[in-house]
Amino acid sequence: MKAPPFRYVRAESVDHALDLLAEHGDDAQVLAGGQSLVPALNLRLAAPKLVIDINGLxxxxxxxxxxxxxxxxxxxxxxxxxxxxxxxxxxxxxxxxxxxxxxxxxxxxxxxxxxxxxxxxxxxxxxxxxxxxxxxxxxxxxxxxxxxxxxxxxxxxxxxxxxxxxxxxxxxxRQRLGFAFAFGEVVRRHGDFAIVGLAAIGRWDGARVQDLKLVYFGCEDRPKLATGAIKVVRERKFDAVAVEAAVAALDRDLDPVGNLLGSAAAKRHIAKTITRRALGSMFRN
Ligand SMILES: Cc1cc2nc3c(=O)[nH]c(=O)nc-3n(C[C@H](O)[C@H](O)[C@H](O)COP(=O)(O)OP(=O)(O)OC[C@H]3O[C@@H](n4cnc5c(N)ncnc54)[C@H](O)[C@@H]3O)c2cc1C
The missing domain is CATH 3.30.465.10 (Uridine Diphospho-n-acetylenolpyruvylglucosamine Reductase; domain 3)
Incomplete structure (x- = not known):
């Protein structure tokens, strides 16, 4: 398919782009790398009247x-x-x-x-x-x-x-001294959008895991912070039992949305598996 007709303007300055956005609002779309916008235009999932190219800014x-x-x-x-x-x-x-x-x-x-x-x-x-x-x-x-x-x-x-x-x-x-991190995702092919993924960061203070963040993607309609699992890890001595308790808490934290890439049950299973790997790699017990 071809994109629907639209007006194209190359913004000459940030102010120029802001003027155009103020004037056209919802009828305008910003063009950055075009790697999501152009396919959306061609599939007619987006039909802005104006495309504002910011690549010269x-x-x-x-x-x-x-x-x-x-x-x-x-x-x-x-x-x-x-x-x-x-x-x-x-x-x-x-x-x-x-x-x-x-x-x-x-x-x-x-x-x-x-x-x-x-x-x-x-x-x-x-x-x-x-x-x-x-x-x-x-x-x-x-x-x-x-x-x-x-x-x-x-x-x-x-x-x-x-x-x-x-x-x-x-x-x-900037990541501070003493922080550990883990990144994991399961995809069909390298470079595809994730079926489910996890971005994690936290710190071991010698006795407990502190400042832990477990953020899942591909699971719900936005990045999801697993507050229950984080609380479980924070409040316990870190060991294999704590990891399993955190993994169990994901049943309450996550409400995965099934899609063409995987069912809700498959996504929940993947989230648990990558959580075990992430916590194990960040804080060895
Ligand atoms: C084959 C393929 C595989 C991909 N795989 C992945 C993947 O595995 N993981 C992943 O994360 N992404 C993936 N992408 C998407 C890619 O990362 C895109 O670059 C990204 O989603 C959009 O960035 P863009 O600069 O191309 O934005 P554009 O396509 O130019 O814009 C995307 C949207 O953001 C708005 N926008 C852009 N910049 C601004 C701004 N500065 N201010 C306000 N609004 C703005 C636009 O108006 C538009 O609505 C893939 C894309 C393709 C084509």
């Missing part, structure tokens, strides 16, 4: 260490994130996840901001962002605001971003 690019955080510009390509020294040194969870995001050709065009704004429930980066307490900067003609990743993802392809807002950048706290 250098202010939205770059990956740099900014104090206690790493700043990732919305237009940073997946390939840049994959090879960035700042990401490898400071955000090892994201470095571990990146090779699982799509394939080389898609990673050469697809952007960090596009993945976040699109909010595919099976995507790796939204879950990593929640696990790492990322903050997203949104800007419109009305002003600029920061939204915590935990509050950003609202449902299937739904986010806190208003139609007139542009995602500018993300700030992700």
């Amino acid at each position: 250098s202010a939205l690019g770059g990956i740099v260490i900014a104090g206690d955080s790493v700043r990732i510009g919305a237009l940073a390509r997946h390939a840049e994130v994959l090879t960035s020294e700042a990401i490898q040194g400071q955000l090892p969870l994201i470095a571990k996840a990146m090779p699982h995001v799509a394939h080389v050709a898609v990673r050469n065009r697809g952007t960090f901001g596009g993945s976040i704004a699109y909010a595919d429930p099976a995507a790796e980066l939204p879950a990593c962002a929640v696990a790492l307490d990322a903050r997203f900067v949104l800007q419109s003609k009305r002003g600029r605001r920061e939204v915590a990743a935990a509050d950003f993802f609202k449902g299937l392809y739904q986010t806190e971003r208003a139609p007139d807002e542009l995602l500018i950048e993300a700030f992700i706290p």
